[in-house]
Amino acid sequence: MLNAVKATSSIFARINRQPSFSTLMIPAASTKMPATRSRRLRPKGPPATRGMGTAATAAAPVPRAPAAGAPSNRDESHFSSRRFADAPISEASKKGIKHKNLSDVQAATLDYALSGLDLLVQAKTGTGKTLAFLLPAVERLSQMELASRKISMLVLSPTRELALQIEEEARTLIENHPFRVAHAIGGTNMNATAKRIIEEPPRILIATPGRLNDHLENTTGFRHLFSDLRVIVYDEADRLLDQGFRRELDRILTYLPDKTKVKRQALLFSATVSDEIKVIAKSALASNYKFISTLRADEVNTHEHVPQQSIIVPFAQHMAASLAFLQQDRIMNKGASKAIIFLPTARLVGFWFEAISKLPAGLLPPTLVEIHSRKSQPQRTKAAEKFKSAKEAVLLSSDVTARGMDFPNVTLVLQPGLPPNSEQYIHRLGRTARAGASGRGMLVLDQSESFFLRERIISGLGITPVPAAPAAGLYHLTPAALADATAAVHAALPQVSREAKGQAYRAFLGVYNSSLKGMGWTRDDLVRHGNQFAVSALGWTEPEMPSIDRRTIGKMNLKGIQGLNVVTSEPRPPRGQGGRGGR
Numbered sequence: 001m002l003n004a005v006k007a008t009s010s011i012f013a014r015i016n017r018q019p020s021f022s023t024l025m026i027p028a029a030s031t032k033m034p035a036t037r038s039r040r041l042r043p044k045g046p047p048a049t050r051g052m053g054t055a056a057t058a059a060a061p062v063p064r065a066p067a068a069g070a071p072s073n074r075d076e077s078h079f080s081s082r083r084f085a086d087a088p089i090s091e092a093s094k095k096g097i098k099h100k101n102l103s104d105v106q107a108a109t110l111d112y113a114l115s116g117l118d119l120l121v122q123a124k125t126g127t128g129k130t131l132a133f134l135l136p137a138v139e140r141l142s143q144m145e146l147a148s149r150k151i152s153m154l155v156l157s158p159t160r161e162l163a164l165q166i167e168e169e170a171r172t173l174i175e176n177h178p179f180r181v182a183h184a185i186g187g188t189n190m191n192a193t194a195k196r197i198i199e200e201p202p203r204i205l206i207a208t209p210g211r212l213n214d215h216l217e218n219t220t221g222f223r224h225l226f227s228d229l230r231v232i233v234y235d236e237a238d239r240l241l242d243q244g245f246r247r248e249l250d251r252i253l254t255y256l257p258d259k260t261k262v263k264r265q266a267l268l269f270s271a272t273v274s275d276e277i278k279v280i281a282k283s284a285l286a287s288n289y290k291f292i293s294t295l296r297a298d299e300v301n302t303h304e305h306v307p308q309q310s311i312i313v314p315f316a317q318h319m320a321a322s323l324a325f326l327q328q329d330r331i332m333n334k335g336a337s338k339a340i341i342f343l344p345t346a347r348l349v350g351f352w353f354e355a356i357s358k359l360p361a362g363l364l365p366p367t368l369v370e371i372h373s374r375k376s377q378p379q380r381t382k383a384a385e386k387f388k389s390a391k392e393a394v395l396l397s398s399d400v401t402a403r404g405m406d407f408p409n410v411t412l413v414l415q416p417g418l419p420p421n422s423e424q425y426i427h428r429l430g431r432t433a434r435a436g437a438s439g440r441g442m443l444v445l446d447q448s449e450s451f452f453l454r455e456r457i458i459s460g461l462g463i464t465p466v467p468a469a470p471a472a473g474l475y476h477l478t479p480a481a482l483a484d485a486t487a488a489v490h491a492a493l494p495q496v497s498r499e500a501k502g503q504a505y506r507a508f509l510g511v512y513n514s515s516l517k518g519m520g521w522t523r524d525d526l527v528r529h530g531n532q533f534a535v536s537a538l539g540w541t542e543p544e545m546p547s548i549d550r551r552t553i554g555k556m557n558l559k560g561i562q563g564l565n566v567v568t569s570e571p572r573p574p575r576g577q578g579g580r581g582g583r
């Protein structure tokens with residue numbers, strides 16, 4: 001432990017003696033970040049538009065030109081030369097738009113959406129899909145004879161934070177329209193929301209599926225507000241159409257008016273639209289819908305100007321490696337480093353937050369926040385606001401902020417451990433490099449997780465291994481820097497609560513229990529690796545492993561597997577409002 005304290009103080013001392021660089025830092029020689037390798041895979045030309053219900057037609061080509069007034073280092077490839085000032089939209093909308101030129105997805109979809117067609121739209125993360133669906137919908141509503149005191153537009157969001165963000169963007173757009181917008185999301189007071197919406201029905205409602213169903217089924221008069229619904233939007237459509245939300249969505253649709261009686265436009269948007277989703281999406285779209293994608297046939301679905309790297313280190317060093325990369329990001333971005341660390345579950349976020357909070361103050365930026373489903377909604381909202389407004393910060397998060405969230409100036413997205421799937425890897429990475437800004441992605445995997453790098457979509461993204469010595473345009477990690485960071489983490493672990501360690505241990509078993517095949521593990525391997533993780537990554541020192549409830553063992557199909565400390569604990573009280581995302 002002594003050398004751990006020494007190493008911690010040495011890192012700490014080195015940080016404070018900026019700009020001298022320690023083993024954790026990159027040598028002065030390569031502090032200049034030269035232009036990263038550009039992997040231009042995209043031939044120039046109009047975005048692809050394929051009408052699934054009708055003959056394929058190409059969208060009007062979207063000429064590319066730098067948007068006036070854009071910051072010089074912004075990647076302009078997602079902005080068109082088409083100006084909002086020249087677009088066929090009302091003055092009221094133009095006053096509510098803070099941008100000069102349409103982005104590529106806005107230019108590619110505006111005319112189709114204004115015509116009232118149903119759309120399924122794919123465009124890269126951070127390229128303006130929110131305004132791409134809000135603007136034409138608001139424009140069409142402003143031209144219609146709408147029933148009074150009715151909700152005319154419903155936007156569905158898979159998470160509460162994203163719903164609140166869409167509401168804010170809608171509020172800005174409609175400030176000169178005679179419309180109001182409101183939200184209905186989980187984790188907030190249901191009666192207060194019901195009262196507000198019934199008494200003053202908004203023209204536009206942004207909702208998470210679970211809470212919307214609660215209102216449709218239990219709030220008197222709520223379902224009648226939708227009797228004149230003209231537009232429904234599925235933001236992060238692939239997430240809303242996957243198994244997790246399917247039942248909620250089907251129930252919502254039963255409460256909406258028959259589309260043959262009240263014509264209703266459906267707009268489905270996401271950065272990831274698999275062939276399977278295209279089939280499922282048909283149930284939500286009119287037969288003559290258009291599929292519009294701003295990605296060209298062979299184009300990767302991430303931003304070419306964003307370096308993506310990966311490193312293989314044991315689970316026990318995931319936190320240390322992440323700490324070392326955070327340090328490099330702070331040096332590279334000189335006091336403006338904003339990093340998000342995505343972890344697979346709320347419990348693992350909680351453990352990392354506790355452990356990182358115990359590191360010496362100088363090692364990390366002053367603002368460290370956590371967002372996950374085990375925090376109350378007010379705590380989650382406060383943390384999101386704090387991270388949004390911070391100049392330098394670290395956000396530890398589960399996937400509740402992986403999609404859609406528009407945190408400004410995120411410089412680094414760290415993904416320690418196996419992402420749930422390729423799509424989620426892309427959405428998490430999309431929290432950086434938004435609207436053409438720069439950014440960087442870092443994937444930290446154990447050897448047993450390395451199969452993820454060979455997955456079809458991932459292997460095509462050009463993720464570069466982290467070099468063990470400085471290399472232009474890349475973050476590196478020397479063995480000495482990793483050792484320093486490991487010592488700093490080990491010095492912090494004894495101060496982390498036993499409860500957080502036990503929860504992280506059970507989370508590890510749960511997360512990897514659903515990836516046994518990819519990991520090449522048997523259930524015995526899982527428990528063996530879990531127990532190693534408890535000691536080497538969590539700093540568990542007791543002879544008995546952390547306990548795990550008999551029922552949980554049953555659910556994980558781990559009955560009879562050696563090495564588990566199985567207990568029969570008291571039945572848990574029912575979960576509070578802070579349940580799973582989507583309510």
Ligand SMILES: Nc1ncnc2c1ncn2[C@@H]1O[C@H](COP(=O)(O)OP(=O)(O)OP(=O)(O)O)[C@@H](O)[C@H]1O
Nearest residue numbers: 099101102103125126127128129130271404406435
């Ligand atoms: N035409 C535009 N010009 C410049 N910036 C824009 C334009 N349209 C949107 N933006 C900005 O780009 C950022 C990303 O927009 P938005 O969140 O809608 O992206 P998105 O495509 O929905 O991303 P994600 O796939 O992550 O949901 C926001 O800060 C938004 O204000």
